[in-house]
Amino acid sequence: MRNTILLTSLLFSSSIFADVEHVLMQCSSVSDKLDRLICYDKLTDAVKAGKNVTSAQLSAKDSTPKILTVEDSFGLKEKPKDEQIEKIYARVTKVDKNVYGALKITFDNGQVWKQTDARYFKVKIDETLFIKTGALGSFMLGRDNQNTTIRVKRLY
Known part of the structure; x- marks a missing residue:
């Protein structure tokens, strides 16, 4: 219940609404029940940790979206163009x-x-x-x- 309230309050924040909504739509499209739950859990953990969800990328191994922050994407081939870390x-x-x-x-x-x-x-x-x-x-x-x-x- 507490996570739901936190997620709901953050969803209405205009700065991250579009990204969270996009990730929620990706999670809802995952056909496997366990993978879908894992996707929602990752999104909730990112929001609870106060991380700004900047993008969601499909894993090469399966169709479960991975929530990536700027630090999480460091060293990957596909880098966010506007946010780079040295x-x-x-x-x-x-x-x-x-x-x-x-x-x-x-x-x-x-x-x-x-x-x-x-x-x-x-x-x-x-x-x-x-x-x-x-x-x-x-x-x-x-x-x-x-x-x-x-x-x-x-x-x-």
Whole structure:
């Protein structure tokens, strides 16, 4: 009930009404019941967190819309043209290596990045790293107190 009141009050805000209405329409068009519920939950969570819902994008894996904020879209191929970020900070929650030794890093914001170069870079769980834009659409991962960075690519 509380979420409904919050969502209703925000729906009448003229600044975000069109975006929320668009996402609601996308959610209502999802045929699978569970995916539709997940879509509504994501929208509600974004509104409760005070995030400005700037766009909704269909996932390549399924037809469930993903609610994207400016930070959520950092590193994806399709970027919002009017809102771009040069650098983000995130805390490491999981680190894996593939058979070639390349790192696969999961952050607390849900983003997963993969190392694309062969440089050595030690990563610890719970440390905060940055990802910044590089030349020609590339991205670099590093830490503030170290001059070394590695080239990374966002997986999802």
